[in-house]
Amino acid sequence: MRPGRRLVRLFATATKAVGEAVTAARERDPAARELGTATILLTYGGVQAVLAHRVAHQLWRRRVPLVPHLIMHLVRLTTGVEIHPAATLGRRLFIDHGVGVVIGETAEVGDDVTLYQGVTLGGTGFARGKRHPTVGDRVVIGSGAKVLGPVAIGRGAKVGANSVVIHDVPANATVVGNPGHPVRVEGRRPEGPDADWAHLPDPVADAIKHLAERIDQLECLVESLTGRRPVGEVKRFERRRGPSSAGG
Numbered sequence: 001m002r003p004g005r006r007l008v009r010l011f012a013t014a015t016k017a018v019g020e021a022v023t024a025a026r027e028r029d030p031a032a033r034e035l036g037t038a039t040i041l042l043t044y045g046g047v048q049a050v051l052a053h054r055v056a057h058q059l060w061r062r063r064v065p066l067v068p069h070l071i072m073h074l075v076r077l078t079t080g081v082e083i084h085p086a087a088t089l090g091r092r093l094f095i096d097h098g099v100g101v102v103i104g105e106t107a108e109v110g111d112d113v114t115l116y117q118g119v120t121l122g123g124t125g126f127a128r129g130k131r132h133p134t135v136g137d138r139v140v141i142g143s144g145a146k147v148l149g150p151v152a153i154g155r156g157a158k159v160g161a162n163s164v165v166i167h168d169v170p171a172n173a174t175v176v177g178n179p180g181h182p183v184r185v186e187g188r189r190p191e192g193p194d195a196d197w198a199h200l201p202d203p204v205a206d207a208i209k210h211l212a213e214r215i216d217q218l219e220c221l222v223e224s225l226t227g228r229r230p231v232g233e234v235k236r237f238e239r240r241r242g243p244s245s246a247g248g
């Protein structure tokens, strides 16, 4: 291909990548909806990191020494996002807030993926070869989540904030907790005797509950013997469910 033509093609590819990155930010960050392109490009660290990686990755594929790593090192210093130049990133990836995101060398990320701050797509040991996750299209990974090893996150899956995922995740599932486990698959709670991972037994809470009940019984006994109810109140112990942790 003639150098002039190559330059035009390069410019078109770069323009498209920038346009897609800005659109992804506007679509997936409510705070960016009203922002101009320049504001997003100049102030969104996650967008800057993804765009810089597009350049570094091309250089890395052409076996250019040092420069791809140097680019991503500078990106890490300025944005707090560390992406290995060899990692494969799909189109319209959006990294919201950015800081603390780490994407390892053999990670593969699909199209339209959203990562929040503090997400790690990391390896589990010192093994060589494929050792980082493969993330399907339209996956959302919540802040602080760690996805470790060569696991596959199925398309459309959601990984809850602060989860630690070490097993494959089915498509369109929601996984939460440590270790990450499905709490929704295709919008429905998983069925089966061992499926209710979200409400694991809590022996300490159970022991406190039994003690509270025992004290209540003893106080009733004291009252029936003396005619006086001991001062003070043992509150009934009830499991409380806070507001939904969903958000973004």
Ligand SMILES: CC(C)(COP(=O)(O)OP(=O)(O)OC[C@H]1O[C@@H](n2cnc3c(N)ncnc32)[C@H](O)[C@@H]1OP(=O)(O)O)[C@@H](O)C(=O)NCCC(=O)NCCS
Pocket (backbone or CB within 6 Å): 097, 116, 140, 141, 142, 143, 144, 158, 159, 160, 161, 162, 163, 174, 175, 176, 177, 183, 184, 198, 244, 245, 246, 247, 248
């Ligand atoms: C997982 C998440 C995407 C919600 O997905 P969802 O498919 O809509 O799931 P739901 O909200 O219906 O939650 C399913 C269950 O998982 C629980 N859950 C949700 N997120 C959880 C989390 N991060 N950790 C532990 N449990 C969680 C819910 O309480 C609910 O429990 P229940 O089955 O007892 O009702 C969302 O909770 C989340 O973590 N989003 C990340 C947002 C984020 O990182 N924002 C950063 C902005 S700066």
